[in-house]
Amino acid sequence: MNFTLTQDSxxxxxxxxxxxxxxxxxxxxxxxxxxxxxEFDYPRADDDPRELSEIEEIxxxxxxxxxxxxxxxxxxxxxxxxxxxYAAMLVPHRFDHNEGLIFNPEALEIFVMHxxxxxxxxxxxxxIANNADLRHMAQTLGYDLDLSFFDLL
Numbered sequence: 099m100n101f102t103l104t105q106d107s108x109x110x111x112x113x114x115x116x117x118x119x120x121x122x123x124x125x126x127x128x129x130x131x132x133x134x135x136x137e138f139d140y141p142r143a144d145d146d147p148r149e150l151s152e153i154e155e156i157x158x159x160x161x162x163x164x165x166x167x168x169x170x171x172x173x174x175x176x177x178x179x180x181x182x183x184y185a186a187m188l189v190p191h192r193f194d195h196n197e198g199l200i201f202n203p204e205a206l207e208i209f210v211m212h213x214x215x216x217x218x219x220x221x222x223x224x225x226i227a228n229n230a231d232l233r234h235m236a237q238t239l240g241y242d243l244d245l246s247f248f249d250l251l
Contacts, residue, residue: 099123099130102137108159113166123173127224131231134173135180149193151186160187169220171213172231176238185209185239210241218251 101119106112123130138150150156163170164187174180182199189209190202214232221228229248236243 099133100135100137102139103156103159104139105141108140108155111159111162113163116163120167120170124224127172127221127226128228130173131228132172132174132176134170135175135178136183149186151183151191152193157187160184164188168213168216171235172217172221176235181235181238206239207241210236210239214243215251218248 099119099122101116104115107115119134123134138156140150140153140156142148142153171181171184174184185201185206186199189205192200194200214236217235218229218232221232229245232248233243233245
């Protein structure tokens, strides 16, 4: 499932266009897990060297999105890099031409644990036990959680 983020929505911090997509996703969480991809209709000048995650307006829109739907990473297509791109919108990082995206390690650790707690809580509210997926989500961002960790939750 793809969602196209428009420049107008970004500049108005408008989440209304994604709300119908959210309703579909939460209507059947198991069916739509790891299916969401973001596309961008955000024109930039030809000489603008910034990555999308370096554009403050886009990052602010994602901060608003994440505050409204903190469990959304459960639906992102992790295999296609959507979780990493989503994290880049929210976590301080730098881009190295040789090594690629390099996150601030402490900030990434806080982000990962916040997402694990948020998604776990939301899945429990939906009566879904899916700790293996949560573990895989953390692994996608470079963290290995023992399944016994979830016994604490």
